[in-house]
Amino acid sequence: MKTVVWETLSDSQKEAVLERPAISDGAAIGDAVNDVINLVRKDGDAALKALTMQFDNVEPESVAVTTAEVDAAVARLGQGIKDALQQAYNNITCFHRAQKPQPVRVETMPGVTCELITRPIERVGLYIPGGSAPLPSTVLMLGVPSQIAGCQKVVLCSPPPIADEILYVARLCGITEIYNVGGAQAIAAMAYGTESVAKVDKIFGPGNAYVTEAKQQVSNDHKGAAIDMPAGPSEVLVIADTYANPDFIAADLLSQAEHGPDSQVVLLTPCMAMAEKVASAVSEQLTVLSRAEIAKQALGSSVIIIAEDLEECVEISNRYGPEHLIVQTEFPSELLPLLDNAGSIFLGAWSPESVGDYASGTNHVLPTYGYTRTYSSLGLADFSKRMTVQKLTPEGLERLAPTVETMADAEGLDAHRNAVTVRVKALQAAKEAREEA
Amino acid sequence: MKTVVWETLSDSQKEAVLERPAISDGAAIGDAVNDVINLVRKDGDAALKALTMQFDNVEPESVAVTTAEVDAAVARLGQGIKDALQQAYNNITCFHRAQKPQPVRVETMPGVTCELITRPIERVGLYIPGGSAPLPSTVLMLGVPSQIAGCQKVVLCSPPPIADEILYVARLCGITEIYNVGGAQAIAAMAYGTESVAKVDKIFGPGNAYVTEAKQQVSNDHKGAAIDMPAGPSEVLVIADTYANPDFIAADLLSQAEHGPDSQVVLLTPCMAMAEKVASAVSEQLTVLSRAEIAKQALGSSVIIIAEDLEECVEISNRYGPEHLIVQTEFPSELLPLLDNAGSIFLGAWSPESVGDYASGTNHVLPTYGYTRTYSSLGLADFSKRMTVQKLTPEGLERLAPTVETMADAEGLDAHRNAVTVRVKALQAAKEAREEA
Numbered sequence: 001m002k003t004v005v006w007e008t009l010s011d012s013q014k015e016a017v018l019e020r021p022a023i024s025d026g027a028a029i030g031d032a033v034n035d036v037i038n039l040v041r042k043d044g045d046a047a048l049k050a051l052t053m054q055f056d057n058v059e060p061e062s063v064a065v066t067t068a069e070v071d072a073a074v075a076r077l078g079q080g081i082k083d084a085l086q087q088a089y090n091n092i093t094c095f096h097r098a099q100k101p102q103p104v105r106v107e108t109m110p111g112v113t114c115e116l117i118t119r120p121i122e123r124v125g126l127y128i129p130g131g132s133a134p135l136p137s138t139v140l141m142l143g144v145p146s147q148i149a150g151c152q153k154v155v156l157c158s159p160p161p162i163a164d165e166i167l168y169v170a171r172l173c174g175i176t177e178i179y180n181v182g183g184a185q186a187i188a189a190m191a192y193g194t195e196s197v198a199k200v201d202k203i204f205g206p207g208n209a210y211v212t213e214a215k216q217q218v219s220n221d222h223k224g225a226a227i228d229m230p231a232g233p234s235e236v237l238v239i240a241d242t243y244a245n246p247d248f249i250a251a252d253l254l255s256q257a258e259h260g261p262d263s264q265v266v267l268l269t270p271c272m273a274m275a276e277k278v279a280s281a282v283s284e285q286l287t288v289l290s291r292a293e294i295a296k297q298a299l300g301s302s303v304i305i306i307a308e309d310l311e312e313c314v315e316i317s318n319r320y321g322p323e324h325l326i327v328q329t330e331f332p333s334e335l336l337p338l339l340d341n342a343g344s345i346f347l348g349a350w351s352p353e354s355v356g357d358y359a360s361g362t363n364h365v366l367p368t369y370g371y372t373r374t375y376s377s378l379g380l381a382d383f384s385k386r387m388t389v390q391k392l393t394p395e396g397l398e399r400l401a402p403t404v405e406t407m408a409d410a411e412g413l414d415a416h417r418n419a420v421t422v423r424v425k426a427l428q429a430a431k432e433a434r435e436e437a
Numbered sequence: 438m439k440t441v442v443w444e445t446l447s448d449s450q451k452e453a454v455l456e457r458p459a460i461s462d463g464a465a466i467g468d469a470v471n472d473v474i475n476l477v478r479k480d481g482d483a484a485l486k487a488l489t490m491q492f493d494n495v496e497p498e499s500v501a502v503t504t505a506e507v508d509a510a511v512a513r514l515g516q517g518i519k520d521a522l523q524q525a526y527n528n529i530t531c532f533h534r535a536q537k538p539q540p541v542r543v544e545t546m547p548g549v550t551c552e553l554i555t556r557p558i559e560r561v562g563l564y565i566p567g568g569s570a571p572l573p574s575t576v577l578m579l580g581v582p583s584q585i586a587g588c589q590k591v592v593l594c595s596p597p598p599i600a601d602e603i604l605y606v607a608r609l610c611g612i613t614e615i616y617n618v619g620g621a622q623a624i625a626a627m628a629y630g631t632e633s634v635a636k637v638d639k640i641f642g643p644g645n646a647y648v649t650e651a652k653q654q655v656s657n658d659h660k661g662a663a664i665d666m667p668a669g670p671s672e673v674l675v676i677a678d679t680y681a682n683p684d685f686i687a688a689d690l691l692s693q694a695e696h697g698p699d700s701q702v703v704l705l706t707p708c709m710a711m712a713e714k715v716a717s718a719v720s721e722q723l724t725v726l727s728r729a730e731i732a733k734q735a736l737g738s739s740v741i742i743i744a745e746d747l748e749e750c751v752e753i754s755n756r757y758g759p760e761h762l763i764v765q766t767e768f769p770s771e772l773l774p775l776l777d778n779a780g781s782i783f784l785g786a787w788s789p790e791s792v793g794d795y796a797s798g799t800n801h802v803l804p805t806y807g808y809t810r811t812y813s814s815l816g817l818a819d820f821s822k823r824m825t826v827q828k829l830t831p832e833g834l835e836r837l838a839p840t841v842e843t844m845a846d847a848e849g850l851d852a853h854r855n856a857v858t859v860r861v862k863a864l865q866a867a868k869e870a871r872e873e874a
Contacts, residue, residue, distance in 0.1 A: 023659075083843075084847075088840055091545035098543045098553075105535075114798040122777070133848045133849035136847065248860055255856040258850060258853070332828070341559075350829045350831050352856035354854070354856045357841075358841045358853075360549050361545035371659070372822070374638050374639045374662075374663040377823055379823060379825075385811060388781045388814045389784060397787040397788075397792070406518055407574055410573065410602055412728075413692070413728070415694070415728065416790075418726075419685070419692040423685055423688075
């Protein structure tokens with residue numbers, strides 16, 4: 001990891017240090033993904049089977065995973081991992097249940113009542129990547145909020161063979177529609193539907209460049225599906241003072257670096273000695289990791305920044321906007337009110353990123369690549385939508401009528417005005433009729 | 438308006454009746470907008486001035502509107518419209534303030550605390566269209582929540598000359614950065630910044646096909662800006678039973694139809710006599726409207742659907758997912774729990790759409806074109822973002838450690854496991870040291 005001293009940098013050097021590497025998504029991926037989407041829309045299940053053979057080199061008996069297959073997976077799985085997944089499920093459920101919104105209902109004027117109500121998104125699709133190891137934790141992060149939100153249809157796609165752990169968590173989350181399909185073809189299947197795979201309204205979950213591109217493409221088509229958020233490589237930023245434990249920090253940096261060669265790792269500290277201790281602890285811990293080669297590549301583009309003081313660390317962090325932000329200082333909670341633009345924040349020495357990745361209760365699907373400025377940590381809200389409701393009494397309408405009529409006049413919209421006037425006249429006529437009687 | 442009887446339709450006819458007209462956004466618009474964006478990125482203010490001359494045929498003295506110009510606009514404006522705008526501002530403020538989220542903080546396990554915190558989006562851009570009449574109501578709908586959320590920088594762009602009403606509302610909402618620029622060039626300026634116009638993180642507001650395309654393009658570029666929601670033509674759907682007043686319904690349908698020739702208008706009723714009365718009231722009211730020609734075109738592609746009963750009306754409405762949903766039935770609140778997929782709902786005879794368009798307190802920026810299935814009515818949440826926070830005590834970490842270690846093993850992520858293990862070992866070592874002492 002290279003070390004830079006912030007105050008010695010020019011503005012453009014500062015900009016360059018915090019710059020993320022470009023994602024090389026080029027036109028080639030776009031065209032390839034477009035072809036896959038068109039094929040799935042045209043040939044449905046047949047396309048899914050052919051593409052699965054081509055990309056995953058397996059031919060599942062059917063696109064859908066059967067209940068018997070899930071039963072068998074559950075039976076095969078050891079009790080240790082079952083207990084761990086159950087504990088994580090419990091914690092994630094606890095935190096996401098606490099996110100249920102309070103109903104909003106106010107009388108803005110006497111007789112004018114406005115409400116904000118929430119409804120689950122009816123049909124959601126969860127994408128779980130395959131790859132070197134199964135990711136049951138991602139099933140928890142997507143499955144638990146879909147279950148709490150009350151989505152009626154929850155579809156899960158993952159490249160075959162689907163690991164027992166994934167099927168076990170799917171069952172914990174009440175997901176019964178599971179399909180042996182991965183990659184861009186899975187996104188296409190969920191966005192448009194096939195004979196086997198139900199069309200959904202919104203697609204969630206991480207994936208490689210092809211999956212990301214497919215999500216982008218289907219979300220730009222109004223007959224496709226909405227998506228959770230734009231994606232980018234995973235990142236961690238650690239703010240540390242002299243009170244931090246360099247071994248802990250090194251372990252945190254490495255746990256991010258092992259995600260992939262494009263992972264971003266940043267350490268911010270006002271203490272040069274701490275920077276040196278962390279760098280040496282990283283080198284030491286690296287030697288025993290099974291994914292050392294991946295971590296080494298990630299560390300190549302990572303950086304330690306020496307700042308003036310903790311305040312400047314906070315400023316730089318807010319400017320970078322990391323996905324994961326770990327604060328290892330003497331009084332971490334004191335910095336919290338100043339922290340902005342982060343996906344998830346880990347306070348203090350005993351809160352490593354991996355607890356949030358798995359089991360503290362927070363969601364590990366987070367905005368990255370600078371999207372923390374505008375996007376939120378995935379949560380219950382992403383599986384529902386908010387609608388407004390208004391109900392006026394006759395008196396409420398009479399009270400509000402002059403305002404609406406004057407504004408409609410100003411905007412030159414006669415019919416908008418008339419929708420109020422016709423009602424006020426009816427009320428006045430009724431009143432006069434009563435008075436005459 | 439054509440009338441169809443739902444039960445006589447085949448499945449594909451039903452689909453066709455509820456189909457929105459295709460938006461002809463073709464490649465031509467895409468290329469033109471892309472050119473404008475590139476020009477603004479290259480030439481900044483100079484490009485804005487040239488494009489404003491080209492498209493709006495005016496040459497403002499400066500890109501920025503001065504405080505003196507706003508002062509003059511405020512002085513010119515009549516008291517009647519000021520009072521109306523102030524009343525609308527008060528009601529919209531009341532309802533959006535009520536949307537402030539409750540803090541979420543739970544202990545998912547003893548010693549494991551998780552929080553959901555909210556931060557304003559730092560820099561937002563508001564786009565206010567020009568055209569035949571000024572739209573101060575849209576400034577209210579975007580300006581009020583940005584003010585309540587506490588966004589630090591709020592930029593407003595609108596094609597010159599900017600109406601006094603718009604400048605007045607901008608001042609009510611505390612907006613001081615106002616620019617004489619409209620169209621795709623305004624979106625480009627806010628997404629990337631120019632010498633005069635500050636770059637923002639997220640852009641809000643309606644617009645024509647060019648503005649919509651520009652928003653889409655900048656939101657697909659991670660150096661651009663996020664946007665509020667995808668756009669489509671405005672829509673209303675009315676559910677009415679025999680107790681409804683056909684004159685009121687006709688006025689509501691027309692207030693939607695006058696928006697534009699592509700506006701969508703649907704009436705759902707189980708009562709054929711009501712359908713006929715509404716159709717005849719529409720013809721009658723149409724004759725006196727200043728925007729009758731626009732309304733007539735919109736009505737050409739609109740439809741009255743005769744359903745079996747109110748339950749079927751609800752089903753069809755949920756399937757269509759209207760932007761505005763007006764319920765004029767004997768007991769409108771009883772239908773509310775069944776209603777899904779709508780932007781804003783207007784309950785009962787005294788709640789015309791125009792009260793929500795202007796002043797009841799609800800927001801008039803709503804998902805349309807079927808996006809109600811997944812997108813929310815614009816609200817306070819769109820001007821902020823949610824971050825999660827976790828803090829573990831040493832005991833909390835020890836309690837959670839076996840879960841995280843087991844899951845990290847299952848996912849083959851050594852370093853994730855190690856970030857926990859290194860801490861647990863340190864705690865054990867400290868405990869042993871204490872015991873020895």
